[in-house]
Amino acid sequence: NNIIVFCRNHNIIKDQRLKEYNGATLVHLPSIDTKNLDTITHSFLSILYILFNNTSDIIHFHGAGNSLLFPLLFLSKKKVIVTVDGADWERKKWSRIARFFLKISAFFAVRFADIIVADSPVAENIYKKRFRRYKEKIVYIPYGANVEKIEEDKEVLKEFNLRKGNYILFVGRLIPEKGVHYLIDAFEKVNTNLNLVIVGDNKYNREYVRKLKNRNDKRIIFTGNIFGNKFKTILKNCLFYVQPSEVEGTSPILLTAMGYGRCVIVNGIPENILTIGKAGIYFKKNDVDDLKNRIELL
Template sequence: MKIALVGTRGIPANYSGFETCAEELGVRLVERGHQVTVYCRSHHITYAKPYYRGVRLVRLPTIPNKYLDTIAHTTLAALHTLTQDYDVVLMFIAGNSPLSFVPRLGGKKVALNVDGLDWKRRKWPPLAKKYIQFAEWLATKLPNRVITDSRQVQQYYQERFGAATTYIAYGADVLPAPPGEQMQRYGLEPQKYILFVGRLVPENCAHHLVAAFDRLKTEMRCVIVGDAPYAGDYIEKLKAMAGPRVIFTGYVYGEGYQELSSHAYVFVETSEVGGTHPALLEAMAFGNAVVVNDTRENLETIGDAGLTYDGSRGAEALAETLQELIDQPERTEAYRLRAKERVRQFFTWDAVTDEYEALFKRMLDN
């Protein structure tokens, strides 16, 4: 099959979950004999070669603006697909659904992975929230298939729109790394820091952890990995409220990310919106004990393999849960083992690729 992936920033992955999905899925599909193209935003992807790990890259410009970046690039990419002989186009993000009909004009089959309920994010003004909710409805009308990576989101589409969707989980295959340069750089020791990884935007609630950490009775440190464009004010507030044992690393990828993720005492997922959070799954795969904001989506991800805190109470509730784990290292170790086993059973990229490949074949058969 000839397959195009549209709607992400592109690969090599260096931003968020959908970029990682595009890379992990694309590379595995190529290894299975398919021809895969990933559309990349030229100002995000600096990798200059035409192929990456066997995946063809098409770089197109966009408007580098908080509200227009994604839709502008997807518009160009969707139009470009009309000049290509793809069999299947996989689009990402519900907000791109109005463009999912474009490849179909050229005879392509289109699947759309809608992600989480993006209209819940605080960053969107009221008009943008209305657009995203309208786009969710269009997602049930314009593409050939709708994909969700969360059973909770799948249930939402069924109840809200009466629409059947295909559930395909997110994957998490990781390679633990020994302590090295990253930990030395920040003076970190194994099992002596609490870790957060994610975009530093208000709805991801890193402020819960920063404030909770100040309440803990511990000599551990708190490591905040991530950044975000267009969120400078929020990030400055985070840093202003942080104590001296809170470390902000900015973006960390590759071996540095693997190293920090391999040796945390606890990983905390504070986000209050979204579907399946890739950083959470990967933290579990690395063998971390995890504590999550008690959204339905997070509860679905961890099952009985992690702990929760009451997101409505924020830092106060999170501090209580973290203190329990700090005071009970044997319990923490048990949750590490549970987390790793859960990912091994339900969230591998090979299994995810099986599901996507089977879906694409069914779409072409129909």
């Protein structure tokens, strides 16, 4: 079977765009690079590519936000699968208008897709309760993490003046729902020589990022986006990993941290608690003081 992955032009420098990766064909297409239009415009062009070139029998979309376009595929007889990670319309990053359209998108997803794959039991229950008529389409499929052996890039530790086992780590987009502000507030109350390393960025909300960085605590290190072996080296060598998110599905980063044997602390929302099982620690939902106590415990 042939696999085609559609990639966004602005995410990859032109001369570094691959045509194939691990046996999959990569198709690079443009999009309108704004928070509200990036995904929908890229998906629109991807659907047109599929229809005009008749390249795919099964189409897998990640996120219900694309589903307003699904009627374009209705007469094509192509099978459509959508993976969802919870109630997107509850995420704080979206405006009221965007949340309204996300609710409509969720309906279009269950109406026009053949299968809805939830990445957590919580997401499965949300969709089955909201769309009872289509509950037979909705399934929960758990997944794991890729924790292959790597050749560690020690230079990245030197770059940020880090030592193995001497820092706490967060990885993710710097958006309010990820709860990075809770982590920073709690860390600043802890008397420790450890560093707090924050990997990630957010070009669509520079004001929030500025507020996070506008602290006087020199122990906090912002690295920006890091990928590949550099990212995995930082993850493998942290003392423990913190996932402070307010809204989440099954977090791939959290699973990877656990796969590498790192201790984890998570915000006490159902999705995070279900993910860690008995293999981690959680703090009371959005409670900075409880998070501080958990950090001090470790």
